[in-house]
């Protein structure tokens with residue numbers, strides 16, 4: 252994701268444009284709206300280059316002194332309660348990477364925290380592929396999606412809005428923006444296993460459970476579970492998109508459907524059709540298995556990166572970890588041939604009789620830390 256640190260400082264009532272380049276980008280994003288509808292490049296990097304290259308920042312509009320009153324006779328109504336909507340108060344999960352609260356005040360507090368209090372923004376590039384904790388990425392998405400803060404401008408989120416403008420309802424079509432026919436399956440048993448975090452592929456299950464329990468999932472997780480649903484399970488991508496739509500606290504129609512189309516290989520960029528390797532991704536981004544251990548307690552007893560492939564462990568290793576493949580955590584609903592490369596790699600290093608401990612440290616592939624939109628390496 253390309254991130255622009257152009258932001259409003261609520262405490263000094265001023266805008267910060269730390270770098271000239273960012274200022275230019277911000278302006279172009281604001282202006283590109285009027286012409287991109289018909290000129291929008293289908294390849295994101297081309298869009299980004301145009302945006303970065305042709306920027307001019309318009310003056311900031313002044314804050315209105317007062318907001319217009321509601322038209323006479325219009326009933327303001329009351330804000331519905333959970334109870335009124337037939338729901339119960341949501342329970343906060345202590346493991347949540349993002350115990351988010353709504354409203355502009357909270358949005359500004361998060362902005363202050365991320366930019367000024369912690370300067371977490373300085374390490375965004377290194378940390379953005381994280382999966383545990385509140386500060387590995389900005390977590391601005393829920394407020395951006397609802398328009399509660401508009402001071403941060405980001406090329407990626409805007410790009411998907413323009414894609415939506417350009418393609419209209421086609422973003423919801425089964426054959427996607429390329430009108431490409433794929434024989435998508437609609438096997439509900441597989442789909443239910445995916446949505447409930449029961450695929451028995453620990454990296455996928457951990458992410459799906461986090462989503463169900465907190466309404467949030469990291470970008471790394473979203474890319475992986477979307478690839479798993481569409482490329483490994485071969486399920487209709489719209490099932491996944493709808494499940495995300497139902498649960499995400501940051502749901503945004505254009506970002507969600509745009510990303511799903513992209514993951515399914517039927518988006519607007521004809522060059523992109525990538526499949527993620529769940530085992531490699533798990534080992535690269537959750538090397539020691541801490542993220543999986545957090546969300547899949549059945550596997551807690553398995554130490555280190557071995558947690559990503561319980562079905563490959565010896566009986567004695569499994570019994571030490573108190574895992575039974577017949578009962579606690581059965582074998583995966585599917586295995587992909589490319590996984591074995593990493594499983595075999597693993598088994599060559601650690602001791603025999605079950606690979607215990609966190610002894611396995613994967614070599615970092617050169618695209619680690621770069622999300623797939625920008626990566627040139629097609630081997631994932």
Ligand SMILES: Cc1cc2nc3c(=O)[nH]c(=O)nc-3n(C[C@H](O)[C@H](O)[C@H](O)COP(=O)(O)OP(=O)(O)OC[C@H]3O[C@@H](n4cnc5c(N)ncnc54)[C@H](O)[C@@H]3O)c2cc1C
Nearest residue numbers: 252388389390391392408470473474501502503506507510
């Ligand atoms: C299958 C799939 C579905 C997604 N659905 C949504 C969605 O419904 N709503 C949503 O806001 N994001 C969606 N994303 C994009 C991304 O995962 C989230 O924006 C991000 O995880 C939110 O966390 P953050 O604010 O900490 O992100 P950061 O990494 O801090 O990024 C800052 C902001 O940039 C924007 N952004 C970053 N990456 C993307 C991206 N790939 N696409 C669009 N915007 C991006 C978001 O507004 C985000 O808040 C989806 C990604 C995938 C792969």
